Amino acid sequence: MTVYFTKDHEWISVEGSTATVGITDYAQAQLGDIVFAEVPPAGTAVEKGKEAAVVESVKAASDVYAPVSGTVTEANGELEGDPALINTSPEREGWFFRLELSDPSELDGLMDADGYKAFVDTL
Template sequence: MSRYFTDEHEWIDVSGDIATVGITDYAQEQLGDIVFVELPAEGKVFAKGDDAAVVESVKAASDVYAPISGEVVEANGALEDEPALVNSDAEEDGWFFKLRLTDTSELDELMDEAAYKEFVANL
């Protein structure tokens, strides 16, 4: 499995043609306590950069963007009952949705973990 990152602080794990998407630890720390997550419906198709989900915290609401193009094949229903999973485990159990990739070449535009860490360090 390969992990990629965006400059909007989403992470994406790719296994075959399925990509799991969530927000990074950095993003959830900036948001504070997560109180609500709005997830996309199964079957929804996104182009890279589209608004895909919404995360609300006690501080602010923020859009989560589709880091690549694809069709939603699953949303993390556990977040509806327990949005705080994003705070406690943003980069594992706090994932938002899974996409079936439509253009794997878009992955070339994303950062690897080392590049993302450098990006965050320079913020």
């Protein structure tokens, strides 16, 4: 399993042609207490760099962008009843959706963990 990160603070964990997407710990900390998350249902086609989900906190609403293109295979239904999972476990139980990659080469422009940490250190 390989994990990548975007400059918009999404993470994507890839295993074969399947990927799981969520927001980073840095992103959830900036948002504050998450009160709502809207995730795409299975069957939704998402496009790299385009809005794929929405997260709302007591501070603001934010779009979550698709790190890669693909078709959603599973939405995290736990978030509907417990959106705070995004705060308590953003990079594990607080994932947003899983997808089947349509173009694995889109992973090439994403950061690894060290690159993302260096990026966040500049903010």
